[in-house]
Structures are given as structure tokens and as C-alpha cells.
Amino acid sequence: MLVASRIHEQASRTPSAPAIRWQDRSVTYAELRELAAKAAAHLTGLQTGGAPVALRASKSPESAAAVLACLSVEQPVLLLSTDLGPQVFDALVSQAGCAAVISVDGADLRVQPVPVPPQAPVLPPDTCLLLTTSGSTGLPKIVPLPAAGVGRFVDWAAAQFGLTEGTRVLNYAPLNFDLCLLDIWATLCHGGEVVLVDPARAVQPRYLLRLFAEARPEVVQAVPMLFRLLTEAGDGHKFPEVRHVLLTGDHTPHRVRAGLPSLFPGASLHNVYGCTETNDSFLHTFGPQQAVEDDVLPLGRPLPAVEAALFHQGEVVTGPGTGELVVATPFQADGYLGDVAPGGRFFRRITDSGERTWYRTGDLVRRAPDGRLTLIGRNDLQVKVRGVRVNVEEIERVIQAHEGVVEAVVVPLPDPGAGTRLHAVVRTVDSGPSSLALRTHCAARLTRVAIPDAFRLVNEPLPVGPTDKVDRHRVRDHLMRELL
Amino acid sequence: MSLADEITRYVVSEYLPGTSPEELDPSYDLIDTGVVDSLRLLQLIAWLGERYRIPIDDMDISPENFQSVAAMTAFVTTAQDHAALS
Known part of the structure; x- marks a missing residue:
């Protein structure tokens, strides 16, 4: 079932349960549904003709409600970083063929129609969200995510990390990051409470420690930066209520990793590997001893229904060796928006389990004789x-x-x-x-x-x-x- | 040396090797141009606190206070005035 209908059902089931905690506010499921209905009212007059709308993704319950509104009326929405320069922002809006730009400022929501360029790309039919790669230039690539894939992802995440009614989940990443599919959307689909970290204070250790103490998150997913700030400022703080810690995005420095078991004495520690194009594909769960002792964490095991292989100069590396990691996941996009040139990162491949679209990650991975996979780095520039x-x-x-x-x-x-x-x-x-x-x-x-x-x-x-x-x-x- | 000059010199010597202090306009946006990232923000806050005896831990601070040399100068001046009053 799709994300929006689940959240609406949840709102009918537990209207007064907290959905989003933001600064000093707690927004209940009923209030979230109300905010989304208000946002949806802004969208009704809009004749997008299937074209996406863009949202400058600042972080607030109102922004999340605007995304939910789009999902509810099956309006594909492109989430763009608040860090993008104006030229890049406009270029992406135009490249995606957006029909309008939504901006949320406090309780104010504005919808500004924009002319759709004549050569606008056609969205894949099931597209619900459009994210961008963390490309560095003017034109990051646009990744259209299928609603069915997002639905499968929120199911996997809930089962894997025990997200259920009342589970408190920290959201550190900006709203336009793929990490939010877990932090925010999987949590809301299952009745949990999302604890939004204020981006303006996201690097202030004192604020973070207080937020952990007050909001008491049980599941925490973030880039190494958060864990570095917490371990350095920790001073013996302990957050035993945290059940799962998910490290993402990067090699977590050894020194930071070693501090995690004492900061989160009750938590399972996980190294999650993934990218915007495919979402998560590998998971490695490790204990306190490995956190302290291992130099480099392995990638771990492919998630259910994920296939993976190593390619070296066009050949599949079957035994020990090094190659580019290629993956196919049940959550992934089928290609970049408007990118029809052959020889790209997405390609069709047939294996014993059938034919599907695969993705070249660009990451070099080593397979040890015991089968253990470790990430080496980017294979290009x-x-x-x-x-x-x-x-x-x-x-x-x-x-x-x-x-x-x-x-x-x-x-x-x-x-x-x-x-x-x-x-x-x-x-x-x-x-x-x-x-x-x-x-x-x-x-x-x-x-x-x-x-x-x-x-x-x-x-x-x-x-x-x-x-x-x-x-x-x-x-x-x-x-x-x-x-x- | 004025407060603004001193902050300029620190920013240039720490984060802008090869730039002379005269080149850095007090209103130059240090955050949007990536001169000061979140790690350096922490370092800057610590330096300002120590150098100008500002009780950083007791203050409400936001990244805007560090957006430019002019903003930091204003922040330090306000903080010192506060300290003088209390």
C-alpha cells in the first residue's frame, strides 16, 4: 500500500499520537493530516498535466505535510535542497519540467506556477518522489522514485528496525535526502514519532545532547558528523533508549565508531550502504567489540531481494578480487529523468533470478577470500x-x-x-x-x-x-x- | 587593531591562505561561499569565546552570527555589552 494512504489510515487509528516533534512543538497525526489537507487545497487548482512540482525542502512539519499532500493527490514532487544556488535551482526545476514551485515559510505555503518547457521529459508512470543526486555542479541528476519501490522500502525498514506505533526516530538529514525515506516516511507509515533536528543548530553539541535527552529517540540514522559531535561532546552522557544506530554516507572514522558503544549502550550498531538511485542495498550489523577493533567495516550482506555483483573490465568477478559494485534493488529508480543515452549507470541484466535494471555504483569494492566485501572508494573522479x-x-x-x-x-x-x-x-x-x-x-x-x-x-x-x-x-x- | 581587523586576520590566516586581509570585505558571506563549514563554525565559536571571553555556553547562537566578519564583530560587541551589564 502506498505511503500516503498508510499515513492517513494511521491518522484515523491514532489521531492524537505524536507524529512529528519540531522545536517545542509536537504535531499529532490528526494535525499532520490537517496540515496536509491545507497544503493539498493549494494544489487542487493546479493543472500540472502529470508534470511534477518542485519543493524547496526546508525542514518543518509544514514542509513534511506539503510532501504528504503531494503524495496524497498523486502529484509527483521534486525535493530540492535549500543549499542550491538560484541558478542551479531554476535549472533543475526546468530540467524536470516542473509545473509549479512550492515554497513553505513557517505556516505559509505558496504555489507559484512556472511555464513547463516544451521539451520536458516524461515521468515514469509510477513516480511519486523525485530526488537529486548529490552531484556537484549546476546540474545534479534527477532520480524519479517509483511509489511501489518506496512502499517496499518503508516495509523493509519497519521490519528491520522495529518501527511501530510510538517508535521515536531521529531525523538528522535534510528533507530532500534519501535518508528521510526511512527517518520520516517509514516512521510515519507505521505510527512512530519523527524527531526533526533543527538544521540551524545541527552542529551544536549542546543542542544535540539536550534533544537526545528530551526527545529520547530509539532509532538514529545519520552521517558520521552527528556521531562525531556526540562522542566528542559526550562527557559520559548515555542514551540507553536508543535501540538502533545506523551509520550512513561515509566511512565513519574509527575514533568516532569506538565511542558509540558507551554512548548508546543499548543499541545494535549498523553500517548501511546505499545511494539515492537504489536506496539501501547492504547492511552490516556489528557489536561493541567490532566497533572498537575493526579498521574498516565491511559492507555486510545484501538486503532481501537485492542482487549484487562486482564488475572488472566488463567481466564479473566471481572469487576474491576487486571490482565496481553493481546492484539491483527492489526500491530503485529505473534511470535518471530525461537520460536516454545508452552507456549510463543504469543497464539491463539477466541473471538466474530474471531480467531487471541494475545500477553501476561507481564504488570500488574488494571481496576477500572469505567473501567479506569492503568499500575501497570511487572508481572514477x-x-x-x-x-x-x-x-x-x-x-x-x-x-x-x-x-x-x-x-x-x-x-x-x-x-x-x-x-x-x-x-x-x-x-x-x-x-x-x-x-x-x-x-x-x-x-x-x-x-x-x-x-x-x-x-x-x-x-x-x-x-x-x-x-x-x-x-x-x-x-x-x-x-x-x-x-x- | 580594531575588532573587525582582528577577526579578519584570524579568518584569513586560518581559512583563506594566500588571501590578504585587505581583500576580505567585512560583508563577504563566509558561509554561502564555503569558507566556513560546520566544523569550522565550531572552531570559530570556540576561538571567539576564548579570545573575547564570551560565555558561549550560556548564549543563544545561530550560524547567522558567523555569516561574515561584520556579523561576528556585531556578535562579539553585543556579547561584551551584555557581560558588562550583568
Whole structure:
């Protein structure tokens, strides 16, 4: 059954139960249904003709209710980050062929119709939500998620993590992240209470500790940042009511992981692997000893009905070895919106269990002789910065689009605090832009984590390799020697 | 050296290697341009608290207080005025 009808049924069953906790408010299921009905009233006059609407996804019960309203009237909705620059936002709205933009400000909801471009892509028939990849440039890819897949996902998540009436689940991720399919939507489908973390205070340890003490979440899913803040500020705090801790998005630093068992003495610890295109595909559950002792956590086991394989140069790696992880999940999209070019990340494949669409993750994975899978890193030029995948070539293209820039290279460098930081080396023309001007240029076109951390301006040509392309490795080695 | 100059120098020396303090306009948005991310925000808060003896733990702070050198200068001035009164 679909997400919206379940939440409405839940609202009939337990109208006065808390659905969303936000700041000092508690919104009950009846109130959530009311908010969604109000939002839906704004949508009724709209003739979208099957085109999606876009929502700038700020976090609040009203925003969540706006999404629920769209789901209820089967209006596909594109969730966009509040961090996107205005140019990127408009480009995505147009690329998705949106018929209107919804903005939620406090209790105010506005629907602004926009002209649908003539060459707008056709949505796959079952699309309910459209998310974007954490692409770094101007144009992240749009991922249309099928309602049936989302329904299967919320069922899996509820069964796996025991989400039921009254279960309190923390939501740390922004509303447009795929993680919300679990934190918010699976929770609401099963009668739980979503504890929304205020994004304005999401890095204040004191606020987080207080929220944990007061809202007493039982299931916590987040990027390593949250756990780092909590373990560092912990001072012996314990949250024994937390039953499940889900680490996502990145390698959780060993030091942070080692602090989890004492912070959450009653919790099962899980490493969850997934991406926006396929949702979760692997789960590894580990105990306190492994949290402290293991250098790198394995990917774990594929979820039920998930198929996975390693590809190396077009061949399937059957035994021990290394290859790109390819997966097919019951939750996934069938392709990017409007992307019909062959040779993309999605492809058809036949196995013993039949033919289905598979997805190349771009992640290199090693299979040990005992079958254990571990993640090595991106197999192309995508890197993860603070849990967000960015592509250095795309960032370079943005910098090079500045008229005062001759050439640019962006390299990821390890950083003890942030994990990875991006450094740009930019050759400018005489009296070209300052590094601050380049930042401003990037900020208008890139998502925030993709803005390089440091810009070094040079006058001489960048070093090139045998094919006359900039030699990234030499630039990187040079910077490493200088910085370390 | 004025309060604004001192904060500018700190921001430039910590986060903007290769930029001279004169280049950084007090209203330059440090958060939207990725100069100050959430990790650095914590570091900045700690530095301001220690350097200017602001009881950070007792104050309501938001990222907007650190959006630019001008915003931080205003924040420190207000906090010091507060401390002087109480």
C-alpha cells in the first residue's frame, strides 16, 4: 500500500499520537493530516498535466505535510535542497519540467506556477518522489522514485528496525535526502514519532545532547558528523533508549565508531550502504567489540531481494578480487529523468533470478577470500566530501567557466577534521579574478560542499601528463608535500 | 587593531591562505561561499569565546552570527555589552 494512504489510515487509528516533534512543538497525526489537507487545497487548482512540482525542502512539519499532500493527490514532487544556488535551482526545476514551485515559510505555503518547457521529459508512470543526486555542479541528476519501490522500502525498514506505533526516530538529514525515506516516511507509515533536528543548530553539541535527552529517540540514522559531535561532546552522557544506530554516507572514522558503544549502550550498531538511485542495498550489523577493533567495516550482506555483483573490465568477478559494485534493488529508480543515452549507470541484466535494471555504483569494492566485501572508494573522479558525492571534473568545469581563468584542477586532500577537503589550483589571466571572487563564482553554481576549500592562483601552466591532460597525481603529490 | 581587523586576520590566516586581509570585505558571506563549514563554525565559536571571553555556553547562537566578519564583530560587541551589564 502506498505511503500516503498508510499515513492517513494511521491518522484515523491514532489521531492524537505524536507524529512529528519540531522545536517545542509536537504535531499529532490528526494535525499532520490537517496540515496536509491545507497544503493539498493549494494544489487542487493546479493543472500540472502529470508534470511534477518542485519543493524547496526546508525542514518543518509544514514542509513534511506539503510532501504528504503531494503524495496524497498523486502529484509527483521534486525535493530540492535549500543549499542550491538560484541558478542551479531554476535549472533543475526546468530540467524536470516542473509545473509549479512550492515554497513553505513557517505556516505559509505558496504555489507559484512556472511555464513547463516544451521539451520536458516524461515521468515514469509510477513516480511519486523525485530526488537529486548529490552531484556537484549546476546540474545534479534527477532520480524519479517509483511509489511501489518506496512502499517496499518503508516495509523493509519497519521490519528491520522495529518501527511501530510510538517508535521515536531521529531525523538528522535534510528533507530532500534519501535518508528521510526511512527517518520520516517509514516512521510515519507505521505510527512512530519523527524527531526533526533543527538544521540551524545541527552542529551544536549542546543542542544535540539536550534533544537526545528530551526527545529520547530509539532509532538514529545519520552521517558520521552527528556521531562525531556526540562522542566528542559526550562527557559520559548515555542514551540507553536508543535501540538502533545506523551509520550512513561515509566511512565513519574509527575514533568516532569506538565511542558509540558507551554512548548508546543499548543499541545494535549498523553500517548501511546505499545511494539515492537504489536506496539501501547492504547492511552490516556489528557489536561493541567490532566497533572498537575493526579498521574498516565491511559492507555486510545484501538486503532481501537485492542482487549484487562486482564488475572488472566488463567481466564479473566471481572469487576474491576487486571490482565496481553493481546492484539491483527492489526500491530503485529505473534511470535518471530525461537520460536516454545508452552507456549510463543504469543497464539491463539477466541473471538466474530474471531480467531487471541494475545500477553501476561507481564504488570500488574488494571481496576477500572469505567473501567479506569492503568499500575501497570511487572508481572514477567522484569523491565524497562530508558524505556528499562530488565530481572534481565538474567543479573544474565550473571554475574554468570564469572568464579570467585559463585552466583549473581540483584535487581531494585528506584532512584530519573533515576527512577530505578539495584544493583548487587555478591558472588565471593577468589581472584575473581573486580567490574570493572565484569562491563567489562557485557559490552561485555549486552545492556548498563542492566549493573548494582552498584556491591557489598560479601564472604558469599546470603540469600535464603524456596525453596532454592535466596530471592530477602530480598536482596532488605536490600539494601533499607542501602541506604535510 | 580594531575588532573587525582582528577577526579578519584570524579568518584569513586560518581559512583563506594566500588571501590578504585587505581583500576580505567585512560583508563577504563566509558561509554561502564555503569558507566556513560546520566544523569550522565550531572552531570559530570556540576561538571567539576564548579570545573575547564570551560565555558561549550560556548564549543563544545561530550560524547567522558567523555569516561574515561584520556579523561576528556585531556578535562579539553585543556579547561584551551584555557581560558588562550583568
